[in-house]
Amino acid sequence: MSGDEFEIIRNLFAPLATHPGARGLLDDVAVLQGGAVLVATCDAIVEDVHFLAGDPVDTIAKKALRVNLSDLAAKGAKCSGVLVTLVWPNVRPAAQIADFARGLGEDLRFYDAPLLGGDTCASAGPMVVAITAFGEMLGKRCPSRAEARIGEDVWITGSVGAAWVGLQVDRLGLSEEEFPQSLRRYRTPEPRVAFAPSIAAYASASMDVSDGLLEDAGKLAGASHVNLRLRFEDIPISEETRTWIGRAKEKMLELEALAGGDDYEILFTAAPGDRDAIAAAGAASQTRVTRIGSVEPGSGVALVDGAGNALAPPRRGYVHKLGC
Amino acid sequence: MSGDEFEIIRNLFAPLATHPGARGLLDDVAVLQGGAVLVATCDAIVEDVHFLAGDPVDTIAKKALRVNLSDLAAKGAKCSGVLVTLVWPNVRPAAQIADFARGLGEDLRFYDAPLLGGDTCASAGPMVVAITAFGEMLGKRCPSRAEARIGEDVWITGSVGAAWVGLQVDRLGLSEEEFPQSLRRYRTPEPRVAFAPSIAAYASASMDVSDGLLEDAGKLAGASHVNLRLRFEDIPISEETRTWIGRAKEKMLELEALAGGDDYEILFTAAPGDRDAIAAAGAASQTRVTRIGSVEPGSGVALVDGAGNALAPPRRGYVHKLGC
Numbered sequence: 043m044s045g046d047e048f049e050i051i052r053n054l055f056a057p058l059a060t061h062p063g064a065r066g067l068l069d070d071v072a073v074l075q076g077g078a079v080l081v082a083t084c085d086a087i088v089e090d091v092h093f094l095a096g097d098p099v100d101t102i103a104k105k106a107l108r109v110n111l112s113d114l115a116a117k118g119a120k121c122s123g124v125l126v127t128l129v130w131p132n133v134r135p136a137a138q139i140a141d142f143a144r145g146l147g148e149d150l151r152f153y154d155a156p157l158l159g160g161d162t163c164a165s166a167g168p169m170v171v172a173i174t175a176f177g178e179m180l181g182k183r184c185p186s187r188a189e190a191r192i193g194e195d196v197w198i199t200g201s202v203g204a205a206w207v208g209l210q211v212d213r214l215g216l217s218e219e220e221f222p223q224s225l226r227r228y229r230t231p232e233p234r235v236a237f238a239p240s241i242a243a244y245a246s247a248s249m250d251v252s253d254g255l256l257e258d259a260g261k262l263a264g265a266s267h268v269n270l271r272l273r274f275e276d277i278p279i280s281e282e283t284r285t286w287i288g289r290a291k292e293k294m295l296e297l298e299a300l301a302g303g304d305d306y307e308i309l310f311t312a313a314p315g316d317r318d319a320i321a322a323a324g325a326a327s328q329t330r331v332t333r334i335g336s337v338e339p340g341s342g343v344a345l346v347d348g349a350g351n352a353l354a355p356p357r358r359g360y361v362h363k364l365g366c
Numbered sequence: 367m368s369g370d371e372f373e374i375i376r377n378l379f380a381p382l383a384t385h386p387g388a389r390g391l392l393d394d395v396a397v398l399q400g401g402a403v404l405v406a407t408c409d410a411i412v413e414d415v416h417f418l419a420g421d422p423v424d425t426i427a428k429k430a431l432r433v434n435l436s437d438l439a440a441k442g443a444k445c446s447g448v449l450v451t452l453v454w455p456n457v458r459p460a461a462q463i464a465d466f467a468r469g470l471g472e473d474l475r476f477y478d479a480p481l482l483g484g485d486t487c488a489s490a491g492p493m494v495v496a497i498t499a500f501g502e503m504l505g506k507r508c509p510s511r512a513e514a515r516i517g518e519d520v521w522i523t524g525s526v527g528a529a530w531v532g533l534q535v536d537r538l539g540l541s542e543e544e545f546p547q548s549l550r551r552y553r554t555p556e557p558r559v560a561f562a563p564s565i566a567a568y569a570s571a572s573m574d575v576s577d578g579l580l581e582d583a584g585k586l587a588g589a590s591h592v593n594l595r596l597r598f599e600d601i602p603i604s605e606e607t608r609t610w611i612g613r614a615k616e617k618m619l620e621l622e623a624l625a626g627g628d629d630y631e632i633l634f635t636a637a638p639g640d641r642d643a644i645a646a647a648g649a650a651s652q653t654r655v656t657r658i659g660s661v662e663p664g665s666g667v668a669l670v671d672g673a674g675n676a677l678a679p680p681r682r683g684y685v686h687k688l689g690c
Binding site for chain 2: 045046047048050065068069070071072073074075079080081082083084085086087088090091092113114116117119123125127129130131132133134135136137138139158159160161162163164165166167168170172174176177184186187188249250265361362363364365366
């Protein structure tokens with residue numbers, strides 16, 4: 043691999059771009075068919091912020107794609123195309139771009155997401171992968187964060203805390219064998235695409251959880267001008283995370299897990315009348331779904347124990363700061 | 367400015383995002399209306415690659431937007447929305463983000479380009495601005511690079527070489543007063559949006575010129591499987607570039623100017639029968655358009671002097687290399 047940008051695009055990425063709208067990655071624009079209402083999202087991941095420099099390069103490509111697919115799934119949309127911008131560090135061997143393209147290609151096929159275009163740049167800094175994903179609505183509406191209504195249930199897909207443990211495993215160099223699912227969840231989150239049709243059908247408000255459940259629940263509560271009352275004991279914490287916490291023997295860590303980032307689960311609200319239908323849809327799509335709270339008058343997030351007493355988590359999630 | 371990402375989005379960027387599809391930048395996706403055929407492009411600019419660290423921050427935002435608008439104009443499309451991903455260096459004051467947002471806002475208004483969404487990230491490295499721009503076709507087709515036909519004319523908008531001098535001015539710390547247009551063209555290219563309807567009406571193949579006229583003409587020739595014969599004396603070189611070259615007294619520099627990057631003019635081919643119409647469209651849209659060559663059988667680019675003799679430029683343009 044010579045590092046020539048045009049060779050890289052021709053040899054590594056163009057073979058992935060089989061959709062006619064991609065124009066074989068030989069043109070300056072991608073062509074999207076009109077007709078359906080499209081949604082679009084863009085999320086970038088940055089080396090040593092959203093992934094670690096030593097992560098396998100194929101998983102970096104997959105994470106960049108999956109965090110965007112997660113956004114679409116949480117809006118009840120199916121991906122109809124992606125644009126991939128890759129900012130490649132000068133100090134990293136160009137040969138690794140083949141690993142990146144392989145990982146990207148595996149996921150594009152797995153998720154049936156057409157690669158429509160992109161851009162590649164050199165940089166003296168860390169790797170940046172910025173993906174724009176387009177989606178077609180699977181239902182008639184695109185649930186925002188702002189549509190939770192008082193009296194509704196709060197639901198979450200899957201479980202939280204695994205990626206938070208995965209990051210510790212990676213950082214602390216712990217045994218990967220002991221926490222395989224956690225490390226995998228950190229490096230390659232699992233967007234809940236199989237549940238997207240159910241989000242389209244039943245969710246009032248919906249968003250994906252990336253900055254920690256409590257932090258993101260706070261955003262949904264804020265946008266909807268409601269209080270989200272979450273029952274701590276009902277919140278599904280991943281098995282490996284419970285193992286990790288049990289070993290540390292610090293009860294407070296259980297609350298920390300609710301603030302861990304990178305879960306990429308879907309937090310949504312829905313009418314109580316849809317409880318059975320949502321449970322059935324979860325079973326049918328092999329997606330764990332759990333009712334974890336209720337929408338109440340007020341503001342913010344209230345985390346309560348089984349007796350209804352308020353719990354005070356040490357932190358709520360990842361807070362983004364820019365610049366100095 | 368505290369550097370809190372959510373405050374920055376709320377205070378600086380949300381006021382720019384007045385289109386309903388942007389959902390006030392409070393949501394995870396933007397909503398694009400269906401109907402028209404959309405095109406999409408993404409171009410990223412990286413500090414110290416596509417702009418200099420000392421450039422005014424408002425012009426960095428403008429350049430990032432304009433290079434994308436240039437792609438759309440070269441395809442005969444009008445911008446219908448943009449997503450802006452901003453990777454902000456940890457060492458740069460967060461207060462400068464207000465300058466970035468001001469510059470972006472000025473250009474969004476000037477070019478009537480709705481801000482629909484985006485992402486912001488912190489980074490230990492250089493600033494990266496990655497923009498995805500959507501466009502609606504102004505005509506029935508989207509001219510690719512591959513549609514030049516033998517016997518057609520080769521045209522270019524505006525003039526080339528100005529940004530190349532502008533970069534020297536910036537790098538060498540020359541007097542800005544002497545080369546004001548060049549520096550302006552380097553920092554804030556002028557996408558030929560007024561000419562986009564004429565591209566839609568008349569162009570067979572079309573692309574914007576960003577890596578140097580000769581380099582990009584070679585790409586168009588390659589995609590179309592033709593030879594582009596360019597008449598050196600007909601190629602419009604900017605006035606300040608001629609001044610710069612005259613002072614250096616190196617004739618070879620004239621050829622170098624044809625390899626300079628960042629022109630962001632539109633290179634296109636069209637049928638000879640449309641010559642008068644294209645000239646009239648240029649006049650009507652106040653866009654200089656110049657016929658600089660012809661589409662011939664063969665491959666690559668032939669640069670010839672007035673007597674038809676081949677000229678040998680020292681280089682053809684900017685060649686992108688990735689990694690080590």
